[in-house]
Amino acid sequence: MSAVNRQLVETVLRQFTDPHLNLDPVSAGCVREIDIQGGKVGVRLELGYACGLFKSGWAQMLQMALESLEGVDSASVQVDVRIESHKAQEQVPALANVKNIIAVASGKGGVGKSTTAANLALALAREGARVGILDADIYGPSQGIMFGIAEGTRPAIKDQKWFVPITAHGVQVMSMAFLTDDNTPVVWRGPMVSGALIQLITQTAWDNLDYLVIDMPPGTGDIHLTLAQKVPVAGSVIVTTPQDLALLDARKGVEMFRKVNIPVLGVVENMAVHICSNCGHAEHLFGEGGGEKLAAQYGVDLLASLPLSMAIRLQADDGKPTTVADPESQIAMIYQEMARCVGARISQSGLGAAAMPSIVISDD
Template sequence: MSITQDDIRKALSRVIDPVTGKDLVALDWLRAPQFDAGTARFILEVPAERAPTLQSVTAAAEAAVGALPGVEKATAILTAHGPAPAAAPEKPAPSLKIGGHPKPQAERNIPGVKTIIAVSSAKGGVGKSTVSSNLAVALAQAGKTVGLLDADIHGPSQPKMMGVSERPTSDGKIIKPLTAHGVTMMSIGLMLPEDEAVIWRGPMLMGALQQMMTQVAWGALDVLVIDLPPGTGDVQLSLCQKFDLAGAIIVSTPQDVALADVRKGIAMFRKLEAPILGMIENMSAFICPHCGGEAHPFGQGGAKAEAARAGIPFLGEIPMDLAIRLAGDGGTPVVAAAPDSPQAAAFKALAAQLVEAGTV
């Protein structure tokens, strides 16, 4: 039996919030209802100050939808809008003003996660997701326990690149992530239909990031690699302000139009006092598979020169190679598909640098 969005909406209209006396639909808390392969999923976007007290309401919502004929499982994601009131510290703690915004101390580390590394660039289309997935697999092959979080809420790529499509399960409080190529992974793309656009305001983005960081059963990890979205917005700000970030790896292609935006990304991390581990030049050179000639469609050495100008380490070059693209599109990063290939060597060298430096 097929369940429609309206069926889910009607079921939730019978769930009453005990504080307001109104149902969840009337409160306009329901977002993105969907049904697929026996599982109903929906998001409850609630006021931030109410979020910690709504576990029973969330459970009641899942029970109401789960009771619909044909629904084998119902899963709710709770997210918040608006700033949550900060708990008063036992002693006054100084804060730093960053661009007019207070920079609080990291709220907490993620239990069991030793190190958090962000892969970033203010520019889109430079290959952050390719670098993130291959770096995660390379670190796993180096003997590390690795997690991969796809924080690009609007354009998640990791489900495709890591070859996973199964929906994560949840007990209503904690989400169980998936595993692929030796890496534990989570993405909002696993929770929504592939062709559904995510149209969320900033507070919802921050709420989703918070949930994927703290309400996922990551287990004991040596490192959590976070694939950040383009830009210098809410997701980057939340990550730097709320979590203990070991550092960011900046990805760029060589050409000036990419580097112009990358400079903004570097400035953002510095303004937020987040460490920068170094820069990678992606799509650095193209080797013709027929004649062996080398070409540089996007220029050469631009990222290396920019790293020197900015005073940050240059971590290496990654070629523009068909095998890397095909492996990513096929759901098996090239480091897993062809671990001994020249294409995988650049990513393995990056992982080795992080291990040798003691970052991971």
């Protein structure tokens, strides 16, 4: 019987690919400790993304593989999570108490961007991360409704300087809707909107967040440029539908983030297919395969492809998005997988990037 050594253990670990990192634990640099005491093998891995619903199954799979190795009497695999701070723009200072900022954007409205942002935040929280969400859609904020926060709720003020975010479903929420009347439109020019966004981000007392999800307004305007200049964004998620018009606008969103050196973590395709509740017939109302083509064109991941489902809409309107209302459903599992992949992409992005080109915004 051959003696067990580190090389043999690593050979076994290399046979398994982390589906979120697309690498085996050794190549991904996740192995922190290999302890061999005769026929007893202990392995400790450290993952850099939120994966509370995944890590125990991953550990069990690796443990079984190690125990099948000749000479191993017993094996134990411990999977820890350590979420580090990452940012894209080197010259932008870090945000206090926030490790990673994720911008969720779309080229056009009506593609389910806000619903995706809400479910992403909730899914990351369910994976064990500390999460906040900022509603940066100043003209049409909706996260307060989606998180079930009562109309007229106002954030507390700390030290006469900070807004205290409102916690709902375990997520810290801040929105322009908390500072204005729901029935009064925000009639502001671009610079005022950009200033309000920066105040919301920097003057909110975020409580030690691993991830801050920013629900961006549709398009590629002032707010997006302000975000690129002033906020250390770790990565962006582009939301689209398979419709040609939506894809055209989504491409502009991808190009915009690339020009300002903010990594595009992937594409989320909403309303991909409608399944009739009466007969079960599947129909692609908005086209087919558009999100996949967009992701392939820019060399990024298709993070999720979600159906046109009445449940998603009803649950969001009721203040309990799918990941909270029906956490064991197939749709909720798609959101969880999406969240883990987003976290994994950020963990692979490094601790910085090339300098961002300067952006000049005139008041014209």
